[in-house]
Structures are given as C-alpha cells and as structure tokens.
Amino acid sequence: MERQITELVVISGKGGTGKTSIVGAFAAIADNKILVDADVDAADLHLLLNPEVIERHDFTSGHEAVINEEKCTRCGECISLCKFDAIDEDTYQVNSLHCEGCGVCVHFCPEKAIDFPEKLCGEWFVSNTRYGQMVHAQLGIAEENSGKLVSLVRQKGRELAEEKGIDLILTDGPPGVGCPVIAAVGNASAVLVIAEPTVSGRHDLERVLELSEFFNVPAMVCVNKFDLNRRIAIEIEKFCESKNVFFVDHIPFNPEFIYAVANGQSIVERDDEDLIQLLRIMWEKITNKLEEFDKQAAEAA
Amino acid sequence: MKIAVSAQGKDLDANVDPRFGRAPYFIIIDPDTMEYEAVDNKQSLNMPQGAGVQAAMTVINQNAEVLLTGNCGPKAFRAFKAANVDVITGVKGTVKEAVEKFKRGEYKIASAPSVRSHWS
Amino acid sequence: MIITIASGKGGTGKTTLSTNLATFLGKEAQLLDCDVEEPNAHLFLDIKWDEKQTVTAVIPEVDEEKCSHCGECGEICQFKAIAPLESTVLVFPELCHSCRGCFLVCPEDAIKEGSRELGVLETGHFNSTEFTHGRLRIGEAMAPPLIKKVKERIKPDKIAILDAPPGTSCPVVNTMMDSDYIVLVTEPTPFGLHDLKLAVGVTKKLGIPCGIVINRHGIGDNKVEQWAENQEIPVLLKIPFDRKVAEIYAEGKLLVEELPEWSGMMKDLITKIRKTVDR
Structure with missing residues (x-):
C-alpha cells in the first residue's frame, strides 16, 4: 500500500x-x-x-509585455486595446504592476514590436x-x-x-x-x-x-x-x-x-x-x- | 484506440502521476500493440493558472479516448466530457501496470471530478 | 486626498487605525474598505446601508452557430479560460481575466459578452462619514477587479481613507495605486520589521510617500524605529501597548469614542500627513 x-x-x-x-x-x-x-x-x-x-x-509565472522601442511606431493600438491601462500614453512603456500578461497587445501590435518574456516573480x-x-x-x-x-x-x-x-x-x-x-x-x-x-x-x-x-x-x-x-x-x-x-x-x-x-x-x-x-x-x-x-x-x- | 496516462517519466516503467494538470508527461499508448509515445506537458507546468485545461487540451489533441490518472479537477473533467474522453481516476503504480489493469477491465469510468481544487 | 492604510x-x-481616523475626521472623510477578501471595518462601525450592487466581470459567451472552430480564441487566451474543441467551445468563467483577447481575435464574431459574479459592492454611512466596501464571493480568486470598483467610489473633495488588505501582493498594490500617501502600520517585533521592509518596497516601487505607525509600542524592541531613521521614513505615531486597547478592539468598539487621548493622536497623524501631501 x-x-x-x-x-x-x-x-x-x-x-x-x-x-x-x-x-x-x-x-x-x-x-x-x-x-x-x-x-x-x-x-x-x-x-x-x-x-x-x-x-x-x-x-x-506567466508572461509580461515589453515594448521594443526601436520597432514601436507609437500607433496607439496597444493602448486602445489594453483593458488594464498598463501602457503609458507618453512613454509607451508597459507598467509591469498593471500588466496582467494577457498578451492582447503582443498579438495585435501591427509592428510585432512587443515581446512577451516569462515573468520572474x-x-x-x-x-x-x-x-x-x-x-x-x-x-x-x-x-x-x-x-x-x-x-x-x-x-x-x-x-x-x-x-x-x-x-x-x-x-x-x-x-x-x-x-x-x-x-x-x-x-x-x-x-x-x-x-x-x-x-x-x-x-x-x-x-x-x-x-x-x-x-x-x-x-x-x-x-x-x-x-x-x-x-x-x-x-x-x-x-x-x-x-x-x-x-x-x-x-x-x-x-x-x-x-x-x-x-x-x-x-x-x-x-x-x-x-x-x-x-x-x-x-x-x-x-x-x-x-x-x-x-x-x-x-x- | 489510444489511451493517455499521466506519468512522472517518459516510458512504461514510469509511475502514474497522481496529478493530472501538472504531470510532467502523458504517455499516449495503443493498448493492443502497446506502442506508445511520451508527450511533454511542459506548456501546462509554467502556467499561473489553467494548467488542468491546458493539459486536457493536450490530451484531447492527441485523439486519446480514455485518460488514466490519479486525480482530475472539475475544469479538465468538463473538457473531457465535452470531447467524449472517458476519465479514470485513482490510478496508481507504473504506466504499464495501469494499462494492463485497464485492458483487464478493472477500472471504472469516473462520473465526476475527483478533486475540487484546481491548485493541486 | 487619498490615504491608504496598509x-x-x-x-x-x-x-483599527482607519476606522478611528475616519470617525475622527467625520464628514470630511470617506472610508473605503479595500480588503475585499476579509472586509472587517464595517464590524466596528454602526453603518446605515444605502445601496448594494452585484459586481460582475465580462467573460466570453460563444455563439455555437457562428463558431467555425478555428481555435484562435484558445490560442490567444493566456489563462485557459476558453477551450475550443472540435464539437464545441468551453468557457471557464473563473479563469477569465476579462482581457477581451478572444472577442477581438474571433474572425466569425461569434463571441458575445457574458458575465461572472465577482462579489458585491455595498455603500452606506456612519454618523456623517461615507462608507464603501466590497465582498468577494467565496471561491472567487480575483480580488483586483472588485477593488477597482470600490475605488471608483472615491470622491475628490473628501479625504478618502483606504483600508488595504494585508501583505504585499496584487490586491495590496491595486489598493495603493493612485494614493497620495501610504500609512504603514507595524508592530515593534522582528515579524513586524520584516514585513514592514517589504511594504516599504512596494511604496517605493509605486513612488508614493509613506510614513510608519508603530502599534503596540513597548512590547518588543526599538529596531523598527532605528530602521525607519536609517531609511529616513517618518514615524508618524507610536501607539503604546495597552491591554485596554486590545479589549476595546475585541468588543468591536471605537477607540476615539472610548479613550479621549485617541482624538489627539488622530489629529496629530492627519496633520503630519497633510504637511507631506501639500508640500
């Protein structure tokens, strides 16, 4: 047993x-x-x-979005899609405290400028x-x-x-x-x-x-x-x-x-x-x- | 016919993993020929949540008709039910022993999830 | 002004601190209990309830007629809240974070808005102070969306006092965000100091000024004070350990109403906070 x-x-x-x-x-x-x-x-x-x-x-655990400044054209698509207000409208940086790791911005970014690394917690x-x-x-x-x-x-x-x-x-x-x-x-x-x-x-x-x-x-x-x-x-x-x-x-x-x-x-x-x-x-x-x-x-x- | 077994290792001598969602491997096996393949469940292991659902999708996508495991939570169970996969819980011992027992018809198909929590 | 007590x-x-401070401030203040897992503040207050509302989160609901079983929704969902199978699509409401990824990605427009109950939001008042709290449904794991709903009731013309959940994890951070000042309550023990250091770390990450209140002063050592001095964090108030205080608390009574010296302490506290925030 x-x-x-x-x-x-x-x-x-x-x-x-x-x-x-x-x-x-x-x-x-x-x-x-x-x-x-x-x-x-x-x-x-x-x-x-x-x-x-x-x-x-x-x-x-999970992932977090990171915007690649070089590729980003500041089109604003990510900001309008993010339900968690995690992207700063002026700096186009992701606030990791707000980011839920949903990956919506990563998927829809027309420039593929958003990375999605694993998050060290x-x-x-x-x-x-x-x-x-x-x-x-x-x-x-x-x-x-x-x-x-x-x-x-x-x-x-x-x-x-x-x-x-x-x-x-x-x-x-x-x-x-x-x-x-x-x-x-x-x-x-x-x-x-x-x-x-x-x-x-x-x-x-x-x-x-x-x-x-x-x-x-x-x-x-x-x-x-x-x-x-x-x-x-x-x-x-x-x-x-x-x-x-x-x-x-x-x-x-x-x-x-x-x-x-x-x-x-x-x-x-x-x-x-x-x-x-x-x-x-x-x-x-x-x-x-x-x-x-x-x-x-x-x-x- | 193919059956899936949650396993701690990659071959037939590995122990059945009592956890379904966070088991490291699934052995997908044809019980008649005993031909098998180990499928990595790595994708589920690092998930902050929903490992059971992810693992269920992995098994369903392998076209398995039966799952042998220790415990199965409510969400994975629901997915199996929808996909017409029979779930057998409370399985112990090595993968080989479990498949032999299955062939002898010693298991009963579960009618409900064996655990409530999805964090196990 | 928004003050979080954490x-x-x-x-x-x-x-104890948030209920007494809010009572002392009276109609100037508004108290919001953001500890939605264990809301306790209302137990110490004689609240007249005005309103109760169910708070829900948006989840996907699949129109099976339109669904072409392409599997896109399952691909985008990081939380495994939606599982497309050959014959049907399963939704697991409790795993959904309401990111709407599946709504956006579905090429057939087959996903409609459904909802899941997170808990309830209740508002009321005690004396002339407004009160709001949220109560998470038992078995519900996601506190932040309910905390956000509680915080939507903050009124800019009031001193909003937010009673935070304990710890330093996501619900605490969600409570602290957008505050003007954070009061960290601790006790003079190694447990207290260890956890205080973590909490100060959160306030720094958020860039919000903080001050310390040492409760049960006298029971332990002075390492909290030494550390605070080193870090240049102000000690706003030291509340001496007094068995009477513990007993009044146990009965669910308010200290500002039972012990006259508490009004002076609360006045002192708010004056110090104001000085920092107004600067």
Missing part, C-alpha cells in the same frame, strides 16, 4: 493571530516532519527557524533548520501569482517528504480567504484555524470555515488570546460545535509570544512551562484528530 |  502523507495547513482568516508562532511551537514539538512556509507574501517562519538555505530557485528555497527541513519562498515585491507559488512550495514539500520517507508536513498558510489560501487549502489533509476572540476574528473564522467546507478539507479550530474577550472565545467554541468542527483549545494572551519572536526562538525554547505544556497537549489532540481524519478519508475511498 | 503583516491594527 502506498504510504500516506499527512499535511496539516495552519491558517488564520485574519493576520496577527499568532499563527506563525504556533506553527513554530508545533515545529519544535512534532517529530519527523517537513516544514512548509506557504505564507509567501509575508513569509515569517524563517525568522523563528533561522534556516540555512541549501537550494535556491527562481520562480517564474520570486524565489523559493529548501533549507535546513533545527527542527528539520523547510521549503519556503519569497515573492518579489509587488508581484502577483502567489497562489501558484503557494502550490509550488507545497508540492516541493510533498516531494521532499516522499524522498525522505517522512509522513507529516506542517504548513504555515497565508491569511485571508483569497487566491493564496485557496491554493493552500486544496487537497490538504486538514486545516487548523488560529482564531482570535474579536468581532472581526469571529467573522473571519466563519469565512475560513466556509472555504474549508467548500474544498472538502476537515477543519480544527483553536482560539489564541482567549482572555482578551472570553465571551467571544466561548461563542467561537460553541459555533465550532454547532458546525461539527473540532475545537482544540483556548490559549491565553501571553507576552511570551512576542519575546520568543524578538529572540528568534520558538515558544517551546523559552521557559513558560504552563504555556509549553498547553501547546504539547494541543499537539497531541491535533495528531489524534489527524489520524481520525485519515481513517475517515481511507474509508470514504 | 501593513506588510496582518493583525497590526490597520483597520
């Missing part, structure tokens, strides 16, 4: 909920795993894990860290297509896991519910949502759970900083129950999260024993649940 |  690789993707709806810190703690607690930082817009996991880069690759890396190997990436500044880069780092993480015979992938996912998150959630074994007990945190959680349901990926939820608003924290727990979503636990507000980041440590490397113990118990609950999900998936297949 | 990292207090 083919070996099963379990991938847990940690997401948060909104940012700033402590997602990366929690991934860092689980990275320290879990044995034998591949780490993937799929939060490619703001990849922060490396700040905790201090990776030593062993492989570096270019990430290209960022880099991705394989690194060694003190908690195992990690696949991570950096999207170029103001670049697009982060969905594809998310898919790419996840794919590379999976290949690495297969190659090394490792059966767990722990993925730090992007915030939001848009394109990068869709790319991070599709085909995952499960998602863990780190929610915050605020009115916006609850609202975002509902959207994220809708998304995981849409993609048929089982979800688990924990609340960070629950004591900032116990009422909403409990509402979130009840909401999860009503949706039949596994509620892992509540984590209290704790400045250790910030001190750990400031020192480039995971929380487990600090000395707040209560917090460390809580995170260990949470990880145990999560791994038990992951096994349950795997069994359910196997039965369904 | 941050490289989520959860730094972007929405």
Whole structure:
C-alpha cells in the first residue's frame, strides 16, 4: 500500500493571530516532519527557524509585455486595446504592476514590436533548520501569482517528504480567504484555524470555515488570546460545535509570544512551562484528530 | 484506440502521476500493440493558472479516448466530457501496470471530478 | 486626498487605525474598505446601508452557430479560460481575466459578452462619514477587479481613507495605486520589521510617500524605529501597548469614542500627513 502523507495547513482568516508562532511551537514539538512556509507574501517562519538555505530557485509565472522601442511606431493600438491601462500614453512603456500578461497587445501590435518574456516573480528555497527541513519562498515585491507559488512550495514539500520517507508536513498558510489560501487549502489533509476572540476574528473564522467546507478539507479550530474577550472565545467554541468542527483549545494572551519572536526562538525554547505544556497537549489532540481524519478519508475511498 | 496516462517519466516503467494538470508527461499508448509515445506537458507546468485545461487540451489533441490518472479537477473533467474522453481516476503504480489493469477491465469510468481544487 | 492604510503583516491594527481616523475626521472623510477578501471595518462601525450592487466581470459567451472552430480564441487566451474543441467551445468563467483577447481575435464574431459574479459592492454611512466596501464571493480568486470598483467610489473633495488588505501582493498594490500617501502600520517585533521592509518596497516601487505607525509600542524592541531613521521614513505615531486597547478592539468598539487621548493622536497623524501631501 502506498504510504500516506499527512499535511496539516495552519491558517488564520485574519493576520496577527499568532499563527506563525504556533506553527513554530508545533515545529519544535512534532517529530519527523517537513516544514512548509506557504505564507509567501509575508513569509515569517524563517525568522523563528533561522534556516540555512541549501537550494535556491527562481520562480517564474506567466508572461509580461515589453515594448521594443526601436520597432514601436507609437500607433496607439496597444493602448486602445489594453483593458488594464498598463501602457503609458507618453512613454509607451508597459507598467509591469498593471500588466496582467494577457498578451492582447503582443498579438495585435501591427509592428510585432512587443515581446512577451516569462515573468520572474520570486524565489523559493529548501533549507535546513533545527527542527528539520523547510521549503519556503519569497515573492518579489509587488508581484502577483502567489497562489501558484503557494502550490509550488507545497508540492516541493510533498516531494521532499516522499524522498525522505517522512509522513507529516506542517504548513504555515497565508491569511485571508483569497487566491493564496485557496491554493493552500486544496487537497490538504486538514486545516487548523488560529482564531482570535474579536468581532472581526469571529467573522473571519466563519469565512475560513466556509472555504474549508467548500474544498472538502476537515477543519480544527483553536482560539489564541482567549482572555482578551472570553465571551467571544466561548461563542467561537460553541459555533465550532454547532458546525461539527473540532475545537482544540483556548490559549491565553501571553507576552511570551512576542519575546520568543524578538529572540528568534520558538515558544517551546523559552521557559513558560504552563504555556509549553498547553501547546504539547494541543499537539497531541491535533495528531489524534489527524489520524481520525485519515481513517475517515481511507474509508470514504 | 489510444489511451493517455499521466506519468512522472517518459516510458512504461514510469509511475502514474497522481496529478493530472501538472504531470510532467502523458504517455499516449495503443493498448493492443502497446506502442506508445511520451508527450511533454511542459506548456501546462509554467502556467499561473489553467494548467488542468491546458493539459486536457493536450490530451484531447492527441485523439486519446480514455485518460488514466490519479486525480482530475472539475475544469479538465468538463473538457473531457465535452470531447467524449472517458476519465479514470485513482490510478496508481507504473504506466504499464495501469494499462494492463485497464485492458483487464478493472477500472471504472469516473462520473465526476475527483478533486475540487484546481491548485493541486 | 487619498490615504491608504496598509501593513506588510496582518493583525497590526490597520483597520483599527482607519476606522478611528475616519470617525475622527467625520464628514470630511470617506472610508473605503479595500480588503475585499476579509472586509472587517464595517464590524466596528454602526453603518446605515444605502445601496448594494452585484459586481460582475465580462467573460466570453460563444455563439455555437457562428463558431467555425478555428481555435484562435484558445490560442490567444493566456489563462485557459476558453477551450475550443472540435464539437464545441468551453468557457471557464473563473479563469477569465476579462482581457477581451478572444472577442477581438474571433474572425466569425461569434463571441458575445457574458458575465461572472465577482462579489458585491455595498455603500452606506456612519454618523456623517461615507462608507464603501466590497465582498468577494467565496471561491472567487480575483480580488483586483472588485477593488477597482470600490475605488471608483472615491470622491475628490473628501479625504478618502483606504483600508488595504494585508501583505504585499496584487490586491495590496491595486489598493495603493493612485494614493497620495501610504500609512504603514507595524508592530515593534522582528515579524513586524520584516514585513514592514517589504511594504516599504512596494511604496517605493509605486513612488508614493509613506510614513510608519508603530502599534503596540513597548512590547518588543526599538529596531523598527532605528530602521525607519536609517531609511529616513517618518514615524508618524507610536501607539503604546495597552491591554485596554486590545479589549476595546475585541468588543468591536471605537477607540476615539472610548479613550479621549485617541482624538489627539488622530489629529496629530492627519496633520503630519497633510504637511507631506501639500508640500
């Protein structure tokens, strides 16, 4: 029988909920795993894990239009056809921030004066860290297509896991519910949502759970900083129950999260024993649940 | 008759690639003679999106009547349905094993896409 | 004047700042929540909704009678949103970027305008401030066209405050474009600084002046301030860390209404921004 690789993707709806810190703690607690930082817009996991880069690759995606000044007769055809206002009327230069890479101008230019090279959008890396190997990436500044880069780092993480015979992938996912998150959630074994007990945190959680349901990926939820608003924290727990979503636990507000980041440590490397113990118990609950999900998936297949 | 298999390599001993859209090759094979050809799926691999559709067009343009693969998303599935190509998902092992199994009639034709996401 | 409130990292207090600044400015201002994937600002405001409209994108619709199956549309489409087969032409609406390449290239004039729903645009007001936001349909991956629709509601006689999505990717760039000033909200931690550097990179690429607001000042280190000084980027405001602030936020209340010192802070902030923009 083919070996099963379990991938847990940690997401948060909104940012700033402590997602990366929690991934860092689980990275320290879990044995034998591949780490993937799929939060490619703001990849922060490396700040905790201090990776030593062993492989570096270019990430290209799609194409972009480039006008060849020598051939261009400034007839204006490209400007009138471009739906994205990407071509400057005075300079006849393509603004790469606006260009969608649709190729309409390239096709219709009467002088064939527009080139259409592949677009370099960022880099991705394989690194060694003190908690195992990690696949991570950096999207170029103001670049697009982060969905594809998310898919790419996840794919590379999976290949690495297969190659090394490792059966767990722990993925730090992007915030939001848009394109990068869709790319991070599709085909995952499960998602863990780190929610915050605020009115916006609850609202975002509902959207994220809708998304995981849409993609048929089982979800688990924990609340960070629950004591900032116990009422909403409990509402979130009840909401999860009503949706039949596994509620892992509540984590209290704790400045250790910030001190750990400031020192480039995971929380487990600090000395707040209560917090460390809580995170260990949470990880145990999560791994038990992951096994349950795997069994359910196997039965369904 | 020609069938297409999503493959990780260029010959019959290559493993079936569980991904359809982003598989590196398709093996186009006549199951009666076992004569085959490997078709590069490079065009789909660098696409920011729509790899499944591009890969489906590649397979359809090879005049394959059946596709053997691991997973097939909704868009590629729709294209195959429109082009009357039968899709068989959940296929594992080497290309050769998969074709042998197909010849023995051990597979069931999929009636729906096996995955929802087009980013896999 | 258009001011975008952004941050490289989520959860730094972007929405807190934009809702409080807009409330402080009252009828002078207009608030536009451009975080169409996760619109949150309305949760903190008592909004009276005036209008709701569905936003759509143009997609191709093929007239099979006219189609000669030449395959040109499939050739030009970079996004594989249209797939010509021998017997029929398939359209995949969710992949379409509305570039109209297929409309233009079709020799038979067989492609007509269809539409796909991107989400909704809602407008309203709180007190005397106008409010607009967009909500992306779940499962829809393209935020920029909806962001552009939200931005079409900008009124030149107002101070338009744009609440940007977090990060530095395409939706953020689309929000920031054409702004007069960008406020970057960060926190004094290595995460905050790392993401701030990326966000500053975007503002430079766009050529728009920016300033920094440090939220939860006091919880971490002073590396953000040191870096800002080195880069000659002004620190507009430091908001001290205060558990009370976090609790007021959690309840969905406004700080300018609960804590008197916030009005002074907002006044100070807008004065500094005005000085740069008017120069």
